[in-house]
Amino acid sequence: MLILVTNDDGIDAPGIRALAHAVRERGDVVVVAPDGNRSASGHAITLTERISVAAHHVEPGIRGFAVGGTPVDAVKLALEKLLPGPPDLVLSGVNHGSNLGRDVFYSGTVSAAMEAAFMGTPAVAVSLAERGGAHMAEAATFVAWWLDHAYRPLPPGVFYNLNLPPLGAAVPPALRITRLGERHYLNEFQRQAPSAGRDWYMMAGLADDASEAPDTDVVAVAAGFVSVTPLSIDLTARDAQAALAPVDNLLVPADVFRMERRPRDTLSRTE
Ligand code: MN
Numbered sequence: 001m002l003i004l005v006t007n008d009d010g011i012d013a014p015g016i017r018a019l020a021h022a023v024r025e026r027g028d029v030v031v032v033a034p035d036g037n038r039s040a041s042g043h044a045i046t047l048t049e050r051i052s053v054a055a056h057h058v059e060p061g062i063r064g065f066a067v068g069g070t071p072v073d074a075v076k077l078a079l080e081k082l083l084p085g086p087p088d089l090v091l092s093g094v095n096h097g098s099n100l101g102r103d104v105f106y107s108g109t110v111s112a113a114m115e116a117a118f119m120g121t122p123a124v125a126v127s128l129a130e131r132g133g134a135h136m137a138e139a140a141t142f143v144a145w146w147l148d149h150a151y152r153p154l155p156p157g158v159f160y161n162l163n164l165p166p167l168g169a170a171v172p173p174a175l176r177i178t179r180l181g182e183r184h185y186l187n188e189f190q191r192q193a194p195s196a197g198r199d200w201y202m203m204a205g206l207a208d209d210a211s212e213a214p215d216t217d218v219v220a221v222a223a224g225f226v227s228v229t230p231l232s233i234d235l236t237a238r239d240a241q242a243a244l245a246p247v248d249n250l251l252v253p254a255d256v257f258r259m260e261r262r263p264r265d266t267l268s269r270t271e
Contacts, residue, residue, distance in 0.1 A: 006074050007109060030065075091124050093127055101216065129221050159231055189201040190204045
């Protein structure tokens with residue numbers, strides 16, 4: 001079993017160290033991760049610069065590569081160049097902080113798992129709703145337990161987003177299978193003191209979870225559960241597709257494209 005472990009907090013973050021350590025007995029564990037904190041880099045890739053790769057010590061028995069790029073760069077490089085073969089599983093995390101609702105579109109942790117799903121590899125993003133690293137060992141041990149007891153293979157193009165509540169409570173949390181909430185933020189930008197002839201703003205929003213539905217990841221974690229959300233890389237809105245049926249195959253008049261003849265006369269349609 002070949003396991004790739006990655007993250008967006010950087011290869012030296014406590015969360016990825018704990019995760020690699022917790023799954024090391026399961027097979028060959030290789031850590032390929034950004035060389036520094038690349039949180040909130042989303043699905044970004046590096047196109048206009050070279051990407052550095054350096055062997056990096058994780059712990060004895062675990063190979064590591066620090067990548068001078070984004071989390072998705074790291075996954076792509078791992079799968080295409082650095083791993084000895086295709087991995088059986090990609091684990092991304094444990095992220096320092098939750099990735100709930102619309103966070104998944106900004107999160108490098110989730111995007112790294114999504115990139116693995118693009119490439120047909122089973123993938124799990126894991127986040128802990130704590131800022132510090134105090135309970136990372138417990139979070140990582142949970143992942144190892146979850147792989148043994150609650151992991152089920154998902155269809156192609158579907159991957160896991162796991163979020164753990166703050167740990168340290170007297171009662172261990174149960175699992176909840178959830179859907180994505182909204183998680184919108186209030187007062188996202190804080191204005192800073194002007195300097196150098198410019199205005200400055202800092203992203204510093206507080207999540208407004210008041211109107212979340214009870215079956216969402218946001219509510220589950222707030223109530224102390226471990227949220228398990230299967231995410232699909234297919235964002236197509238099936239219901240809207242049906243609503244748009246009346247304009248399916250609508251012919252565009254030739255003058256829209258400044259054509260002299262009707263498109264039907266000059267172009268062969270593929271359908
Ligand atoms: Mn992060």
